[in-house]
Amino acid sequence: MLRQGALVFFAMMVLNIGGFVFHAVASRRLGVAEYGVLYTLISGCTIAAVPSALAAPVIARFASEFRVLHDERHVRKLVVDIVRVFGALAAIYLVLAFVTMNPVGAFLHVPAWTVPLVAVMGGGMLFSAVLRAVAQGTQDYGAFTISCVTDGVSKVVALAVFMLLALGLLGGVLGFTAGIFGGAIAVGIVLFKRYRSVGECEIRYDWRRIALSGVGAAAITIAGALMGSMDVVLVKHFFDANQAGIYSAASLGGKVLLYFVGFVPTILLPQATERHVRGERTRYALAACIAVLVGIGIVGVIALKFFGIVLLHALVGHAFDAAAALLLPYGAAMVCLALAGMLGSYGIATHRIAFAVPLLFCVCGTLMSIALFHQTLAQVVTAVAVGNGVTVCTVALTIGLQAMLSPRPASAA
Secondary structure, eight states, rough: OHHHHHHHHHHHHHHHHHHHHHHHHHHHOOOHHHHHHHHHHHHHHHHHHHHHHHHHHHHHHHHHHHHHTTTTHHHHHHHHHHHHHHHHHHHHHHHHHHHHHHHHHHHHTTTHHHHHHHHHHHHHHHHHHHHHHHHHHHHHHHHHHHHHHHHHHHHHHHHHHHOOOOOOOHHHHHHHHHHHHHHHHHHHHHHHHTTSOOOOOOOOOOHHHHHHHHHHHHHHHHHHHHIIIIIIHHHHSSSHHHHHHHHHHHHHHHHHHHHHHHHHHHHHHHHHHHHHHTTTTHHHHHHHHHHHHHHHHHHHHEEEHHHHHHHHHHHGGGGGGGGGEEEEEEEEHHHHHHHOOOOOOHHTTTTTOHHHHHHHHHHHHHHHHHHHHSHHHHHHHHHHHHHHHHHHHHHHHHHHHHHHHHHTTTTTO
16 A cells, blocks of 8 residues: 555656646736636536546546456456546537637627637646546556556647647646647557457446445535635636735645645545445444554644745746735645545545545535625635535544444445
8 A cells, every 4th residue: 555655656656747837827928917818727627527527536536446347358448438428518618618608708808719628727637636536436546647657748848839839828728728639649558558449248237336435536526626616716807907816826826735635535535435345344444544644644734834845936926926825824725635635545446435425515615705794805715614524524524424324334444
């Protein structure tokens, strides 16, 4: 488990460092207002990728079960099916984007021509997420690492090229798109080589089990996408371009902590699933992951307290110094969001999904508070921090209660 954790940590760090370098270059070349537009577009494509993030835990769980049974034919069929489904969804996104580009552009105060590009980015993220989920579930962390490294490196290289060509906002969008598709193609090639010689078969999907797992996955996905991106979209709508740019910088800096601990759920889900299928205890894997995530989170929050302005200068330069006051509460909010997501992944792995409804209730309450009370950026960040804190407590309590009340084998926990 330690070796797998180290490999995933390396992959996620390369991906995240690539992302931060991308934003550092883009923010300096574009300026506060135009960078705010770019960050809003990236947040929009993250929201568009919600279906893949919803499906990813379910896909990883089924792939993990197939791995336990040494059934590569079912893994191959799973890959073929998800490519077909999400390919069709990506095509629908593109059509809808062209139809709605003018009203969506007006709502977000962004050029209408950028809306179809958001659909393209969202389509690429669909493929990237579901194919990585297969690699995650089969514990093929080599393919997972190749995908993440390719994504992180290619977006930086592409951005540098497009900035040299003086493409401005378009160059930023195309650079980010290059990273998305680079990562998706990389993991797709590895999976194709691995399973192309495997015989075909049919999968009889247990839609009841998928629906049950999907409830939990949907809750985690919607919570993560909305709490990780929707606040940026709301700020872009309610505030002027300069304020939106400042908030985007604070969001980027605060998400450093979210990205640092993002590898933990990636390891926990297949590990907990495998132990649960075998009737073994899962609580120790959960406790170890909580300790790692909370430990990194506490160190990160302390670092933001004393070195937040240094981080901002490294990421986006001196033009965004007003975001420094927002970093600490935003960083704490992201640690809580990561912990809630990890607990939700554990709930999916062990069929404890009662957390779904209260999780969504907390998220909706947080977003509602932002929509109602947004006189200042500090007020928005406070709402995000308090909402995420309440959310993680609610998820932990719900999973704990279900664990105590649900019958389970004597050998499992």
